[in-house]
Amino acid sequence: MAPRCSWMWRLPRCPLLGRNLSTTRRLGAGRSLSSKSPTPQICVVGSGPAGFYTAQHLLKHHSEAIVDIYEKLPVPFGLVRFGVAPDHPEVKNVINTFTQTARSERCNFLGNVTVGRDVTVEELQRAYHAIVLSYGAEDKKELGIPGEKLPGVYSARDFVGWYNGLPDNRYLSPDLSSETAVILGQGNVALDIARMLLSPLELLEKTDVAQPALEALSQSRVKKVWLVGRRGPLQVAFTIKELREMINLPGTRPIYDPSDFQGLGDILKDLPRPRKRLTELLVKSALEEPGEKEAVRRAQCTREWGLRFFRSPIAVLPSEDGKRASGVRLSVTRLEGSGESAVSVPTGETEDMPCGLIFSSIGYRSVPISPGVPFLPRQGIIPNSMGRVLGAPGLYCSGWVKRGPTGVITTTMTDSFDTAQSLLEDLKSGALNLSNSRPGASAIRELLLLRGVDPVSFSDWEKIDAVETAQGLKVGKPREKILNTEEMLQLVSR
Template identity: 40%
Template sequence: MMRHVAIVGSGPAGYYTAEAALKQWGDDVRVDIFDCLPVPFGLIRSGVAPDHQSIKGVSRRYEATALTENVRFVGNVLIGRDVSIPELRELYDVVILATGAPNDRKLGLPGEDLPNVFGSASFVGWYNGHPEFAGLDPALSHDTAVIVGNGNVALDVARILAKSQNELHGSDIVAHALTTLNVSRVRRIVILGRRGPHQIAMTPKELGELAHLERACPRVDPADLPDEAEDAALDPGLRKSVGHLRAFSRTGDADCPSDQVTIEFDFFAAPKRIIGTERVEDVEVERTRLENGKAVGTGETYRVPAGIVIACIGYQTSKIPDVPFDAAGGRFANEDGWIAPGLYCVGWARRGPTGTIGTNRPDGYAIIEKVARDIGEGAGKAGRPGFDALAEQRGINYVKFTDWQKIDEAEVANARKGAPREKFVSVERMIEAAGKR
């Protein structure tokens, strides 16, 4: 009997799960991958830094899955608006939520709603051309930017702010962001971390990139570094990352000419409030110390003048009607991916925003193994034909993968010299390029 699988979300978790379904059932499965946008690949398109083109290459693997007859992309369909979760559960043997974690976690600080204070999802979405954030229009007219967080996303944001126009050649950063960055007055980037160098979540490759930028001068206060002998207890990756920080601590004033962009790592520094009137003007910071691995405030405060603040402190999954949500974890409420009979979640929607892109592959395979045990031979539900009948009834003009290929072709054709593509930053333009009007 045919198994009918609906996957909500076309990012890495969604496509790895579809790949696993094909391996599990071969010709005895039909997979429909739904996405609210007319374009696939999720964070590969709108989350991975535009200057990391080699990482974006993983989409070719997803494309191979997408082009099989058993898998179909169903784009420009918002679950909860165009079709409900109960309706999908009636149509498909199993519904798997692979929606990722596209929303910013809040800082929870006074002043975070001031203009020019952004979360990383919105700021990264802005320079990556996500339609929801294309109109963000951040002001880069002040000489100092503050980034809150000690993970790779914080490094991505710092690197994009620090790079020269020449260094962004060959990236797929969108035109509106490139124009803004080209007139940026930011010359000082302060990265605030509540804890110390041994507690960072920054990987060696991303940290090492800062040392090779044309006009960036990364700096660390030597006083923030623990005794070097303590590095021996760290895992190899973290030890290498801390090694980069130690190298940055040897940078002196003479090594940072006035035309350079300094990137200052301010450890043991917890933001307490964001100050300003018409927009952010200062960040009040409290010095911290470690107690049993946790950052504890010392009561000592200082201010960092800043014209823009970007919080890179994590993400959370979007709520969907009729799906229980774990607010504390920022994900769907689940037990190892199981939410309810016939309803599952995978990737960041299951575990929260942890792990790399590749982490989603074993996660997808594990969920399909669980699903296979639960649904057996399938229940003979309507599946794809049933959804098509519903879509026709409601006038849902969804985008197929062949339509996406037309969008892709148009973006590549519109690319500026040296760039792989110029993304459409509005759904309307995407639909037009797909010929769906």
């Protein structure tokens, strides 16, 4: 077992071990020891949008606070890098703002550090005045039906990670030899997957899609994609931008069952504006005859996608030899209630949908980070009030681990600002105890050194970024992602 650090008992006397100003930047610990009022030392766990937006708000609205961001991967930005679809580069522009935050004199990025393994939450609590848990939803929800482990069935999370270059998913190697794919779910992630499966290769070649995924998609035989939802058109979870992209996807046409949309026009006026606009587009696309130009385009398409409503999966069907998936059995449902709160209930009827490729896109879920941190397993969140972790003073949360895996990046921004504001209010009111100085990153670095963990700084990440960008430039892409964490670490150790 690694020896304990002196800072656990005598915080102000903790030395900086192995401090190198080129990588251990702007720790600010010395200032906190000499000032009349100790400098707030704040730690954020997770460097995705929730983590960076929280840090941004804290730094902007408190002129003294030091904010350290911990990330388990050697690279920052979380779902912006590994979740946003490659053909949505405009969404990734928030990285520019996050980079400005990371370069602040009062911010430190410590990558390649897994909280809960390399350092515990309790150890962070002894080094910081406050901790914000923003580690997202890194697990996937299970379907809980027979056959879901058969070859040919993939989680949306793993597939998205694969084409986005997430190191954990680089060996996924999905079998794309089936002409029909079924996606269980009707959210934005489901549409992202459908678009990736059906997009012309020349569109994907100009993105930062991982090279192994690009090569596999170039050999794909998928020609039809069904997106299956247990409820109806008024309850789809995708947004209008993503729907419009699918409707206009080159080489691809939508297919609908007009009966699914009958009567919806009569209730449009009573819908909230975002739902109204989305439903109007669905109804128009499904029921109105396309113009001459659009009709010609659709007639020439070789690929298609469709929405299947009021269906819930009850089993994945095996092939005759039992070695892989050959279809999915669906329970036909009906709705009880109306609007967003409508609940699907089975009618007793079933329907089999043949296919050799199935994606489960029913959501992500957060996991507990420490036995000492409250967690609600059913909801998959940390219990909190405005970001304050219930029953744990000094602990906060933001993002998906706070509210569940819902919303878009702007939702996360607002949510994270709210958490940061709660923390700032607690600093101002005295609810957060600043009577003792805390060493922050200096002490944690000492502890990590004793455990053989070498954190990656933001300037180290910029070395990785430069290599990826240069490699992408050679092939006409914005970047060619490095897929192996060991290769990343070798780059920063040179």
